[in-house]
Amino acid sequence: MKHHHATLQRRAALLAVVVVLQAIAALFFVLDLFGDVIADGMGQHLAIEGAAVVALVVAVFGGALQIRALVLATRADEAAVAMARGAAAELVRLRFAQWKLTRAEADVALFALKGCDIAEIARLRGAAAGTVRAQLARVYAKAGVGSHAALLGSFLEDLIVAETPAPAGLE
Amino acid sequence: MHDDDETMPPARRRWDPVVKLTHWAVVGAVLANALLTEEGSATHVWIGYALAAVLALRLLWGFVGPAEARFSAFLPNPARALAHVREIRAGGHTRHASHNPLGALMVYAIWSCLGVVIASGIAMAGLPGAVRAERHEPAVATAQVGGEREEEGEKDGRKDREGEEEGGLGEVHEAAVNLLYLLIVLHIAGVVFETRRSGRDVVLAMLPGRG
Incomplete structure (x- = not known):
C-alpha cells in the first residue's frame, strides 16, 4: 500500500x-x-x-x-x-475481546476487516471456504452485524468523530 | 533541555532532504576538488563556487528549516559538550533529535573551515565576472591587487601575477584545507564511534530515503 x-x-x-x-x-x-x-x-x-x-x-x-x-x-x-494505526489496533483488540471471539474467529475477522473476501481468507488460512464462511457468520452474530460492510462500519463508527474533518493541509 | 522540545520529531533521528543533499553535495565538492580537479583550474574554481552556494543554502536552512536543522537546535556550547563527554564516560545515553553537543561543535568547526577555504579561494580566483574582465583588460585586475603585489612580488619569482597572488592567500587556503581534512577524519571517527555506541540510526539518518 x-x-x-x-x-x-x-x-x-x-x-x-x-x-x-x-x-x-x-x-x-x-x-x-x-x-x-x-x-x-x-x-x-x-x-x-x-x-x-x-x-x-x-x-x-x-x-x-x-x-x-x-x-x-x-x-x-x-x-x-x-x-490512527495504534488506536485502530487497540479498538480491534478491545472489540474482539468483548465479543469473545475464538482465536480462529478473531483471525478471520481481522482478515475481513482488512478487506479480504471469503476466498482470500480461505487461501491465506489454508482452510476450506465453507469453514471460513461459518466462522465469519459466527463473528457477525457475536458482533451483532449482518454483513461485511456493517462489520467495517461498526469500527469506523468508533474511530471517526462526527464533526467534518478539516481539509487536509497543503494544496 | 531542547532535546525534548515538543516541536522535535519523536524518537528516531532523521534529517530532512535539504540537510542530506547539502551534506552530500559538500562531500562531493570536497572530494572532487581534493582528488580530481587540478588546483587553480577553472573546474576547481567553479566547484568551489558551487560549494559556496550549497553552504549558503545550508546556513539559510539553519534559520528556516525544521526544528532539528536549525541553529537553535544545536547552538555551540562547550559546557554541554563537556557534559556530553562525561555522560559518554559514565555510560549514559541521552537521545538527541539534532546533533549531539560534541557533534554540534564539529559542525561549526567544519563550516568555519569551509568558509575560510571558500573565502580564500574566491579571493585568489576573483569573481567570475572579474576574471573575465581581467582576460580582456588586464589593467583592471592588476590595479585591484597591486597593493599586496608590491611586497609579495619580490620573493616569489615564478610566473608573474598568478604565482604572486597565491602567496599569502594560497597558504591560508592550503592550511584551511588541511585542517578541513583533519576535521573530516575526526567527523568520520565520531560517526563510527557514535554508531557503535548508539546504533546504525546515526548513519542511516543521513542516507537517502528516510526523510
Missing part, C-alpha cells in the same frame, strides 16, 4: 534538489553580477540583471519555505497514521 507521506517525502526530496541547483545558479549569477559591476560599472542591462538575480534569490527562499512545509506535512501525516 502506498502512503501519502511517502509521496510527500518524495516531493520534498525533489524540491530540495531543485532548490540546491537554484541556489548554485543564484550564487553564480550574484558573483557574475558583482564582477560585471566592478568591471563595467552599473548600467541599465546590469540593473535588469540585478533584478533577475534578486528574483532568483527570492525563489530560493520561497523554495526553502516550501520544502519546510512539505517536510512538516510529511511528519504530521506519519504521526497521524501511526496514531
Whole structure:
C-alpha cells in the first residue's frame, strides 16, 4: 500500500534538489553580477540583471519555505497514521475481546476487516471456504452485524468523530 | 533541555532532504576538488563556487528549516559538550533529535573551515565576472591587487601575477584545507564511534530515503 507521506517525502526530496541547483545558479549569477559591476560599472542591462538575480534569490527562499512545509506535512501525516494505526489496533483488540471471539474467529475477522473476501481468507488460512464462511457468520452474530460492510462500519463508527474533518493541509 | 522540545520529531533521528543533499553535495565538492580537479583550474574554481552556494543554502536552512536543522537546535556550547563527554564516560545515553553537543561543535568547526577555504579561494580566483574582465583588460585586475603585489612580488619569482597572488592567500587556503581534512577524519571517527555506541540510526539518518 502506498502512503501519502511517502509521496510527500518524495516531493520534498525533489524540491530540495531543485532548490540546491537554484541556489548554485543564484550564487553564480550574484558573483557574475558583482564582477560585471566592478568591471563595467552599473548600467541599465546590469540593473535588469540585478533584478533577475534578486528574483532568483527570492525563489530560493520561497523554495526553502516550501520544502519546510512539505517536510512538516510529511511528519504530521506519519504521526497521524501511526496514531490512527495504534488506536485502530487497540479498538480491534478491545472489540474482539468483548465479543469473545475464538482465536480462529478473531483471525478471520481481522482478515475481513482488512478487506479480504471469503476466498482470500480461505487461501491465506489454508482452510476450506465453507469453514471460513461459518466462522465469519459466527463473528457477525457475536458482533451483532449482518454483513461485511456493517462489520467495517461498526469500527469506523468508533474511530471517526462526527464533526467534518478539516481539509487536509497543503494544496 | 531542547532535546525534548515538543516541536522535535519523536524518537528516531532523521534529517530532512535539504540537510542530506547539502551534506552530500559538500562531500562531493570536497572530494572532487581534493582528488580530481587540478588546483587553480577553472573546474576547481567553479566547484568551489558551487560549494559556496550549497553552504549558503545550508546556513539559510539553519534559520528556516525544521526544528532539528536549525541553529537553535544545536547552538555551540562547550559546557554541554563537556557534559556530553562525561555522560559518554559514565555510560549514559541521552537521545538527541539534532546533533549531539560534541557533534554540534564539529559542525561549526567544519563550516568555519569551509568558509575560510571558500573565502580564500574566491579571493585568489576573483569573481567570475572579474576574471573575465581581467582576460580582456588586464589593467583592471592588476590595479585591484597591486597593493599586496608590491611586497609579495619580490620573493616569489615564478610566473608573474598568478604565482604572486597565491602567496599569502594560497597558504591560508592550503592550511584551511588541511585542517578541513583533519576535521573530516575526526567527523568520520565520531560517526563510527557514535554508531557503535548508539546504533546504525546515526548513519542511516543521513542516507537517502528516510526523510
